[in-house]
Structure formats: C-alpha cells, structure tokens
Amino acid sequence: MAYLAGPEPQNDLAVLLELGVRPENIWAFEVEEKAATQGLDTLRELKARGVKFIPAGIEDYFLGTPQRFDIIYFDACGPFPSRSSNTARALATMFRYCALAPLGVLISNFARPDVSKSEDLDRYSFLVAAYLYPKDFLESKGGGIVEGPQAHGYLLNPSREAVDESGDDKPAEDFINEVKANFEHYYGLFITRSLMDLATIVAPMARLLSSDLWKVAFKDDIKAAIARGKRLIIFNEEALGSYEDAEHDGTDAAIQSAVGATTDLVNAAEGESADEMASEYIDSDGDAIVDSDHSSLIWTLAACGYYPVDTNFGQPPAGAKKLIRDWHNALVGKLPIQHINDLKDLVAVYYAWRHDQSLWSEAMLEIGQFPYRERMPFLCDVPTSEIGFYPAFAQLAYPAHPNVRETRRFRYVAETKITPMFIDVIAFDECRYVYDWISAMHLTPEDWKDLSAQLTFRFALDGIAKDKRWFGSDFLYGCHVVGESADFLTSELTLRQNLSPTSGDNGDVEVLNAC
Structure with a gap:
C-alpha cells in the first residue's frame, strides 16, 4: 500500500496497522524536505520497522519503478483539479504507468474548492458543467440513475447565435447555473467520473502513444487522426450544402x-x-455534437475552447481559462507523450480511431470488416465492430476498469476544519480474462468463427458493458448479450455518504430540477 505521509505519517500509519496491514507492505511518500525530515524522525520514535518512507514525490516513484500497489491512498489536501494541477496530474501519472495492481483499489480524498467567492464558483462550475453535460446519464441525489442534462432541456454556456436560433419563447436554462446552485453534488460526480475516464480512456491512450506500439492497430499518420477528430465537433454546413x-x-x-x-x-x-x-467527409462532421455521449471528452474540450468550433459552443468564460489550462495540462501525467502535443490531441486521436476505419491498420481492418451480422447471433444487441474495436485497443493499451457497483463514496468535514472533503474508494481491474480470451488482433476474426469461443468472449465482455452501462458510450456501445434482469444487473453508484451530517455546512443539495 502507498500513501502520502506528510510531516505526521503516524496518523494514517496507526489506522493501517490497526486494520492489519503489515508495516513492510506500506510505502509512505513525502516530497517536501522539511516535512520529510519531520516524518522520518517520527517513524524513528515509533520504531515502525519495515515501513518504506520515501523522501520523494509519489509521481517520481511511479515513473521510476515497476512497483505496483494493491491500495493507493491519495489524500490530495486540495481540490480536483488544483490551480497547480498536481492533484489531478499525480493520478494521471499513476494510471498511465500502471502503478495500481491489476485488481487494486484507489482511495482518493479531494477538498471542495473554496467557492465562497463568486469568481471561484464561476470557474469551477463551468469546468464541472462542461465535463458532465455530454454524459447521457448522471446520478441523482436520492439514488439511482437519471438522464443527463440535455434530456432535461439544459444548454451549456449557449452562444448568442444558438439562443437566437432556438425559436423558443422561453430560452433553455444554462446547465452552469444548475451546477452553481447545487455545486457539491455535481462536484462529487465530476471527481468520480473523471477518475473513471482517466483509467479507461485517457491514461491507456497516453501509454499507447508513448511508444510505437499503436502502429500495430492504426495507420502511421497521427496528424490525419487529429484532423479527423477535430471534424467531429464542428458542422460544416457549407460543405453539406455544396x-x-x-x-x-x-x-x-x-x-x-x-x-x-x-x-x-483533412x-x-x-x-x-x-x-x-x-x-465520408460529411458523415463525420459534427458527430460529437449529435451524439455527445459517444464522444463526451472531445465535446468537453470543445466547450473549453480547445478546438475550432461553430455556434454550438459558446466561448468559455475568461475567468475559467487558467483552471481549464491547469486541468488540461494535468491529465496526461507528468511526462510529455512522444507522438502528440497534449490532451486535446490525444482525445482527438482516440475518437478519430474509434470513428473512422480508414485510419486502421490492415490487421485492425480485418476486425472492423468481420461480418458481424452474418456470423454473430444478435442476442440483446445488434453485433457491430464495437465488439472488436475496444478489446483490440485494450490488448495494447491496458485500460483499468472501475468496479462501479462496489464503488463507495463519502463526504466529511474534519474536526476543527470547515472544508468539505470528498473520498472515492474505487476498485480497478484490468479484466485480462476478457481480453486474453481472444487472440491478438491478427487472429481475432478467426477466433470468432468458432461459435463457442465467440460466445464465451461476448458473455465476458457483457460483464464490462453492464458495469459501465450508465457511464456513457465512449466505448463498448451496444455490446450486451443479455438484457438487464435480476440475474444480469447494470451497475449503479451508491449514494455518497455524508459522514458529517451535523457539520452545518451546505452539504444537503438538490439535483436536476426536472428530476
């Protein structure tokens, strides 16, 4: 287990030892020199033999060693993201370098940002709203899943042209105002969703693009893929009319x-x-606008001003630009990526690869062109290349899948403190038993000609699809083998439990008004 020690490592250490964690299985990290010296002196006094107290940053340890931890407790002592970006960046580095064991647990603890000032509430509310708006389902305050903001008639920071063209007597509400009014609820969702997207899409892409391994699955033209991705978030009405x-x-x-x-x-x-x-050109223009839940991350980045866009997106508020920049720069981790410049290019490449088979290698095209409807039983969903794309990607990129059903989330205010804290306890699994069931991509289509092997793989894949059912369609869309039932449940998050119900702060919030 790894945790951030601070100058008083004995506080967390005492709890860990009480829970039965052996001292020789505990790694403690502190990068600040004075705090590290104080922490080491404390451990000497406790005679806590076996504890690995490392006077260095936990990110550097992730980068420099192959050590993998069953549990990582990351107490950020700041919001997600912080203005310095380190709170988000450390976890991006952790996922990118596979520091969490194949079946490991991340315990994160983030502070609510200080939203007592209107300008701070504005900037955080914009980022949170932009991230959650394209999701097709969100979690309600009372428990369970509700449709996302768009289904309830919200807009996100609408441009003046979009408002004028709506033609409605009563303009739609801006989702940013909804987030401001119920900030803690949406901020908690933002943390959870961000961690899960990091593990399943962003970090695997950063890892894959850090070497030449991606060329096994995709054509050697990153610039074309970036350009292709950018076309997903802008309608080209002139081209359509012409x-x-x-x-x-x-x-x-x-x-x-x-x-x-x-x-x-392009x-x-x-x-x-x-x-x-x-x-082909026109079919792909604006797809992320029409089906934002299939391309939620690129939609969010477009709303944050990172791509050329049309009137479907308003300009992000000037006061939020630094926070957005810190968040954007943090999510690929501490080191640059070999083949791209930053997060916006990484995200554009991912959705371009998923969307456009003309960017696929010959081996990947064999998977894309497999006769799914002729050779696979329809079962619950119509079989498509979605069954093949992400599993082939995962064999190279090693995503970590969150166990949604077993995720636990808490909110508390510490004694003598006033800042609410948000804890997420999420188990992540690489699910190799799914991806290892099929051969590498050059032979995968041949595996599917065997009906027994095909169905075994599809049933295993159904488990992942059901667990992430309500978390968007950015991958594995339409991969269900059986319908939802008492025996085959889709997973929902449990409510975030308030451990400080009498703290007197504004923890009891409302959610989507339409719910």
Missing part, C-alpha cells in the same frame, strides 16, 4: 469541387472516389 447541390448535378467533377472547398480540415484518403470522399 455536396447536396453537387448531387443534383450528378457529375463526379461537381462533387469533387464541393469537397475541395473544405480540404483544409486531406482526402488516397484512392477514394470523389463520391466516397464527399459522403
């Missing part, structure tokens, strides 16, 4: 001309006909 007009003309030259006006976004694939280029 293409529709050109279709009436009926000539390949006219269609080619319509597409040529917009090739600044170069057409070599060897495609003009009609193929045009239809």
Whole structure:
C-alpha cells in the first residue's frame, strides 16, 4: 500500500496497522524536505520497522519503478483539479504507468474548492458543467440513475447565435447555473467520473502513444487522426450544402469541387472516389455534437475552447481559462507523450480511431470488416465492430476498469476544519480474462468463427458493458448479450455518504430540477 505521509505519517500509519496491514507492505511518500525530515524522525520514535518512507514525490516513484500497489491512498489536501494541477496530474501519472495492481483499489480524498467567492464558483462550475453535460446519464441525489442534462432541456454556456436560433419563447436554462446552485453534488460526480475516464480512456491512450506500439492497430499518420477528430465537433454546413447541390448535378467533377472547398480540415484518403470522399467527409462532421455521449471528452474540450468550433459552443468564460489550462495540462501525467502535443490531441486521436476505419491498420481492418451480422447471433444487441474495436485497443493499451457497483463514496468535514472533503474508494481491474480470451488482433476474426469461443468472449465482455452501462458510450456501445434482469444487473453508484451530517455546512443539495 502507498500513501502520502506528510510531516505526521503516524496518523494514517496507526489506522493501517490497526486494520492489519503489515508495516513492510506500506510505502509512505513525502516530497517536501522539511516535512520529510519531520516524518522520518517520527517513524524513528515509533520504531515502525519495515515501513518504506520515501523522501520523494509519489509521481517520481511511479515513473521510476515497476512497483505496483494493491491500495493507493491519495489524500490530495486540495481540490480536483488544483490551480497547480498536481492533484489531478499525480493520478494521471499513476494510471498511465500502471502503478495500481491489476485488481487494486484507489482511495482518493479531494477538498471542495473554496467557492465562497463568486469568481471561484464561476470557474469551477463551468469546468464541472462542461465535463458532465455530454454524459447521457448522471446520478441523482436520492439514488439511482437519471438522464443527463440535455434530456432535461439544459444548454451549456449557449452562444448568442444558438439562443437566437432556438425559436423558443422561453430560452433553455444554462446547465452552469444548475451546477452553481447545487455545486457539491455535481462536484462529487465530476471527481468520480473523471477518475473513471482517466483509467479507461485517457491514461491507456497516453501509454499507447508513448511508444510505437499503436502502429500495430492504426495507420502511421497521427496528424490525419487529429484532423479527423477535430471534424467531429464542428458542422460544416457549407460543405453539406455544396455536396447536396453537387448531387443534383450528378457529375463526379461537381462533387469533387464541393469537397475541395473544405480540404483544409483533412486531406482526402488516397484512392477514394470523389463520391466516397464527399459522403465520408460529411458523415463525420459534427458527430460529437449529435451524439455527445459517444464522444463526451472531445465535446468537453470543445466547450473549453480547445478546438475550432461553430455556434454550438459558446466561448468559455475568461475567468475559467487558467483552471481549464491547469486541468488540461494535468491529465496526461507528468511526462510529455512522444507522438502528440497534449490532451486535446490525444482525445482527438482516440475518437478519430474509434470513428473512422480508414485510419486502421490492415490487421485492425480485418476486425472492423468481420461480418458481424452474418456470423454473430444478435442476442440483446445488434453485433457491430464495437465488439472488436475496444478489446483490440485494450490488448495494447491496458485500460483499468472501475468496479462501479462496489464503488463507495463519502463526504466529511474534519474536526476543527470547515472544508468539505470528498473520498472515492474505487476498485480497478484490468479484466485480462476478457481480453486474453481472444487472440491478438491478427487472429481475432478467426477466433470468432468458432461459435463457442465467440460466445464465451461476448458473455465476458457483457460483464464490462453492464458495469459501465450508465457511464456513457465512449466505448463498448451496444455490446450486451443479455438484457438487464435480476440475474444480469447494470451497475449503479451508491449514494455518497455524508459522514458529517451535523457539520452545518451546505452539504444537503438538490439535483436536476426536472428530476
């Protein structure tokens, strides 16, 4: 087990020993020199033999050693993210370098930001709202799952053009105002959802792009993938109108001309006909706007001002820009990534790869072009290449899947303190028993020709799909084998338990008004 020691490591250490953790299995970290010296003196007085007290940053230990921990207790003593970004960055580094054991538990403890000042409430509410808005389901205060903000008629920081074009007598409410009014509830969700997205998408992508291993599955053109991803969050109405007009003309030259006006976004694939280029180009424009739950992270980054966008997105508030920048810079971890510049490029590449098979390698294309409907039973969901994409990606990228059903979350205010703290206890599993059931991607389609092997794999995959059912469709969409029932439950988060119900602070909050 690993934890952040501080100048008084005996406090957490006493609890760990009382719970039966052996001292030789405990690693304590403190990077600040004065606090580390004080902590070491304390351990000498306690004669706590066997404890590994490391006077260095826990991130550096993650980077420099292959050690993996069954439990990591990360007491940030600050909000998520902090203005210095370290609270978010340390966990991004942890996931990226697989410091948590294949079946390990992360215990995180974050402070509520000081939202007593209106400007601080504004900046945090914008980031929290932008992150949660594209999710198709959220957790309600009373327990259980409710549809996300869009289903209840909310907009997110709407641009003036979007409001004017809505045509409604009563403009839709801005979700940012809803978050401000019920900040603690949504901030708690933001922490939980961020940790889970880090483990399943962001950190695996950062790890994969830190070497050349990704070229096994995808074509060697990162710039094309980034450009392709950016097209998902902007409608190209000029191209759409030109293409529709050109279709009436009926000539390949006219269609080619319509597409040529917009090739600044991405170069057409070599060897495609003009009609193929045009239809493919237009089909992908704005998909993340239409189906934001399938592309929630790129939608959030677009709302935060990281891509060229159209009137579907308003400008982020100027006061939130530094917080957004700190958050953005933190989520890939401490070290840069070899093949991309930052988080916005990483996210663009992920959704481009998922969306566009023209970016896939020959081996990956064999998976994409497998005759799913002809060779796989329909069962609960219609089989598609979704069954193949993420498992093949996972064999290379090693995501960590959260156990949603067993996640426990708490809120408390410590004695003599006034700041509410948010604890998340999440078990993560690499689920190798799922991904190892199929061969590496070059042979995977041959595995599926064996119905017994295919069904065993699909039933195992169904377990992951059911556990993340209410957490969005950023991966494994439509992979259910059996429907939800008493025997095959979809997982829901338990309520965040308030351990300080009489603290007198504003912990009792409301959620989506429409609920």
